Amino acid sequence: MSTNAAGEPDGRLKALGLELGVLQRALRARGVPVIVVVEGWNASGISEAIAALLYGLDPRGVDFHAFGRPVEEELAHSFLRRFWVRTPAHGRIAVFARSWYSRAMAEMLTGIDWQARLDRALTSITTFERQLTDDGTLILKFFLQISKEEQRRRLLARERDPLTAWMITQNDWDFHRQYDELTPVIQRIQDRTEAPCAPWRRVEADDPGPAIEDVLSTVVKRLRARLDEPGIAEGRRAETLPPIGGDSPLDRADLSLSTSRHEYEHVAPECQTKLRTAQYSLYRRRIPLMIVYEGWDAAGKGGSIKRLTLPMNPRGCTVVPIGRPTEDELAHHYLWRFYQQFPPAGEIRIFDRSWYGRVLVERVEGLATEPQWRRAYNEINEMERAYVEDGGGLVKFWLEIDAGTQLRRFREREENPDKRWKITEEDWRNREKWEQYAVAVREMIARTHTPQAPWTVVESNDKLFARIKAQRTVIEYVNGLI
Amino acid sequence: MSTNAAGEPDGRLKALGLELGVLQRALRARGVPVIVVVEGWNASGISEAIAALLYGLDPRGVDFHAFGRPVEEELAHSFLRRFWVRTPAHGRIAVFARSWYSRAMAEMLTGIDWQARLDRALTSITTFERQLTDDGTLILKFFLQISKEEQRRRLLARERDPLTAWMITQNDWDFHRQYDELTPVIQRIQDRTEAPCAPWRRVEADDPGPAIEDVLSTVVKRLRARLDEPGIAEGRRAETLPPIGGDSPLDRADLSLSTSRHEYEHVAPECQTKLRTAQYSLYRRRIPLMIVYEGWDAAGKGGSIKRLTLPMNPRGCTVVPIGRPTEDELAHHYLWRFYQQFPPAGEIRIFDRSWYGRVLVERVEGLATEPQWRRAYNEINEMERAYVEDGGGLVKFWLEIDAGTQLRRFREREENPDKRWKITEEDWRNREKWEQYAVAVREMIARTHTPQAPWTVVESNDKLFARIKAQRTVIEYVNGLI
Structure with missing residues (x-):
């Protein structure tokens, strides 16, 4: 990562940060809501990538949401509702550290009917993202990809550091052991949810510096492209609706019905x-x-x-x-x-x-x-x-x-x-x-x-x-x- | 309780309900926020009193908050914050089924230093209520009082009804057994938190009908009295502040300090x-x-x-x-x-x-x-x-x-x-x-x-x-x- 001697963004990273700020102000003026989702393997550097992204943005226009362990309030509600309530207002950027994708993985990948439940969750997610993008929201999705060996190295390094050791749980190692089985599932999830207004970007993250620059430069590129689109904040045109039938429950209503x-x-x-x-x-x-x-x-x-x-x-x-x-x-x-x-x-x-x-x-x-x-x-x-x-x-x-x-x-x-x-x-x-x-x-x-x-x-x-x-x-x- | 054959409010209760609606609209127009707290012994009829109160109010101007078991989100925050975030906007009425009082009882009444902790909670509560009333909020507080014998009868009746049996827990019986020891504590809490703008009303509730009418008629009386006050929405005048001292950390600031x-x-x-x-x-x-x-x-x-x-x-x-x-x-x-x-x-x-x-x-x-x-x-x-x-x-x-x-x-x-x-x-x-x-x-x-x-x-x-x-x-x- 390009930083100066004081450990602050410099060179290319600083330039990207400045450009992010410029684009954020332009999109704000146009009222475009933006969602940036950062997903990835455990220990793939999600927090670091987001820290770099937030550094370039004006906090007055940003909402940040981290999905860790689901809290009580979340679990008392249906799958989609938890994400809908966190969607950004016009002109704001919502950054998600993990998201509906991690939730779908965590909640659907166990039990005998996991394939069916995962499919239903993916349908929900597709609907959710389509409804938002139809309304003018831009959704950018990142997946930070690290190799199994690199993940092992990072988990071990965190375990050895007293500062971070407590963060590594059995669950992390369980996921690590399933790396090879999970790989095609993740691929399938991304294929099913790829969309022009909500594209995935897979980032090779074994080397953190280039990974962070990749995330930032992709965000910059997509925000700039969005600004160049005509009618950016209008949302999609309507579909053609089939004619409605003649038979209506209204016709069967007998308004003379009464109770003494x-x-x-x-x-x-x-x-x-x-x-x-x-x-x-x-x-x-x-x-x-x-x-x-x-x-x-x-x-x-x-x-x-x-x-x-x-x-x-x-x-x-x-x-x-x-x-x-x-x-x-x-x-x-x-x-x-x-x-x-x-x-x-x-x-x-x-x-x-x-x-x-x-x-x-x-x-x-x-x-x-x-x-x-x-x-x-x-x-x-x-x-x-x-x-x-x-x-x-x-x-x-x-x-x-x-x-x-x-x-x-x-x-x-x-x-x-x-x-x-x-x-x-x-x-x-x-x-x-x-x-x-x-x-x-x-x-x-x-x-x-x-x-x-x-x-x-x-x-x-x-x-x-x-x-x-x-x-x-x-x-x-x-x-x-x- | 005065109800008609269909089980709907009638007679005096209906008249009180209509008047509540009238007062609600008048206070709304004047922008006065109102808090109604209903506290009481377990099984004293808090829900029933509140149902009757809500029946008379226009739901468009009411927020209802029930405090049961504290949820995770609440416990992650300090005592007062949980109540502050639920205070009503100008012109709205917030009705609380249990409140900071029950929370103080539940959280403070155990452990060796419970007296000190309870005192601190009461200081917090007094401050909270005073800050709100200074700003123009009207606070009405009810305590539904039933005898120990009546409470026993009601707990037993609920246990016998399959519909409500699951609601009665060991905790309810523990509280019941402590009825006599808790009585002076409750009295002390009410004495310490009695205030002209946040008065307590103790309602004898062994007989539910008159108790509900008492709550409603007291609310009506106090809302009407509030409307008759001059400058009702202005809040209190400022106190006199002592002169400020000459010594300020600002004077010690050396603006020539620098780092290379x-x-x-x-x-x-x-x-x-x-x-x-x-x-x-x-x-x-x-x-x-x-x-x-x-x-x-x-x-x-x-x-x-x-x-x-x-x-x-x-x-x-x-x-x-x-x-x-x-x-x-x-x-x-x-x-x-x-x-x-x-x-x-x-x-x-x-x-x-x-x-x-x-x-x-x-x-x-x-x-x-x-x-x-x-x-x-x-x-x-x-x-x-x-x-x-x-x-x-x-x-x-x-x-x-x-x-x-x-x-x-x-x-x-x-x-x-x-x-x-x-x-x-x-x-x-x-x-x-x-x-x-x-x-x-x-x-x-x-x-x-x-x-x-x-x-x-x-x-x-x-x-x-x-x-x-x-x-x-x-x-x-x-x-x-x-």
Whole structure:
């Protein structure tokens, strides 16, 4: 490595560092998020390469994430969620010392069905990286390659140094002994996850100096190439979507369905008991559950949610109200803020509006571009499928009312001093776009009504009927899970 | 409890719920943060009381925090930090199911020196609550009181119900058996932490219905009283500060100190080795270390930080650049964002600017009111003392240069194309206020140069001297810790 007498970067390394800083400022100005993943064999010099990289970067624009032993918080969540929440905001560079790749290796490479589990993890990873790069993120991936003999030398040297001896565990030697068997697995992982916007760079790292320069010069080259691309921060264009079918669960919704007060009072207490039982069962089995509420304004989402949570223990059942995104949320992939809210194992999160805003309000109000919202159907399906396949529970409600019922409820709210705050100018404006929303709703349900995450349309002209239907749906769903 | 046939809140409870909603909206509009703590004996009905409270509140303005068994992330941090990061933003209500009180009980009530440790925890708690209420937060604290016999009945009933049997552990029975010994301890804790802005309410909870109504009606009463106070969101006025002494470490700074390139190249590599050793020692002993860099613009903070981090393993050593606060940070107590960045056990965080901005830039530029920045000296001393007493390490650097050196460096930056981005109009504007900043710096050092967290003034007219002094200070400090 080119350093001066004081042990600081010099010559070529210093020049690369300066150029890194220049490129970082340019990408920041263009709002491009960058992910740099550094993977490699144990003792291959990941920390040293990253130290050199960070030396050239302005810390004000960098997030650094090291994946060591998985911590409790991580293990309480599904595979992808742990990485999604660490994706960088527009214009920031996230550097990962080990990553989803090491996690996939560590968690998938044991047990009789490891090949199948690894394949599923690789599918998840491919989806994850594609969704980010579609949104404009640049992903650079390095693998530091050392020979088996060199690894042995380094592990022994660390063991001999009292400063580092404690770092070397049996696990390191186990991996070392499997060097030859792991080599083709690593090759396969890299082949499966090679992509134009997320390329791998294999770095020969037996000699640390050139390896570090290789990492830095590759980062410089790729960042520069990215800056030269036209429309760098726009993300990918939308795919062509197949036409949607004519058959929709919406058509089967019978809005005349109703429940009498008498029947409601008979059924509600029983539902409350069953909901309490359902919550405890999920908690004991450490199954997370997401309940999504979407529906027309004044369809009764809030009231239904209140009745659902009332019998539950508030420890472990949280309502997540989704409003306008914050500055920070807007600076990330739109799914990022929802991943933050995924329930940990055993807990329930009730979303009062959700990621479906992308294909409803953001579509109708022009807050998302057409390529963005068209891309979203598939992205949402992928997210939901991965979450459910990892063992999570998901219930999705669409609360359906007709335009006349909405109008009556708006007027009631205006006339009732206790409820007047609930109704705003915006509600009236949205109402004028009823037809546009109806098109968006129909398309949303058609494209995201999947076997693993089906919609339940809740006929909500009658509030008592709607509340009971939602509660029963949750109860039956949980009984099916456990 | 007053509920209707469907098991939903009715009568008095419904009326209280509606009023809660009204008060919540009013306090939100005034930007008042509210904390509601619900404590009590095991099985005293904490969850039920909170469920009733949440039923009346709009979830869009509520954060709910349950403290069960402490999780890993929590245990890696000092006592107060875990609660600070969960304090509500302006206008939001944070509801705590158990809190710092239960944590203090659980962590302090064993071992031979439990009385001393409990006292220290209570001092921390008093400080924590006072700092928040000084800033305008309203804190309401409930203790649900049940008799020993009633607790026995409830624990037995839960054990008999297959749904809840698993919740009752040996620990619950151990606490139950100590009911009589714990009673005076709980009383003492409440007496020590009673305060006008953070009052306790003891609720007789043998009968659950009235207990829940008591909690709700007390919350309603106190929120209403708060709304009637004049200037409710302004926080407390400043205390009178004693005059500062004439003797300052700044006066002892000899700005002619310098290190030759030859000497630097001799010393720097040795310092790098020692810094690496220091980092590993902290990591092994799980001691967190904060290094604060404050100093004049162009004093060389960035370069000094780069040289300090270069030899360190980036896993476990992070630079925290402090810039303008985000929207979310502005909506909290100004210390909140720094607590977020406190290092977990064994890690190093280097702050490039810090909480001292409150008494420097925020004071000089009028971003903090005079009562706010005058209050800050004591708040900062309390924060640093609690952190150090909990076993954390803290080094504070003031990088001192004279005005002539700053001018020369500003001009050099303007002339060097690689460095021009570093200098902005703002730097020149700040420079015009040199005298005002000098007064603020002198007062800051005088008021916050404490035995447990002393300042190190780094003479920085010569960059090589300054870098070596900073490194040696860190090395010696760590050697003194371990």
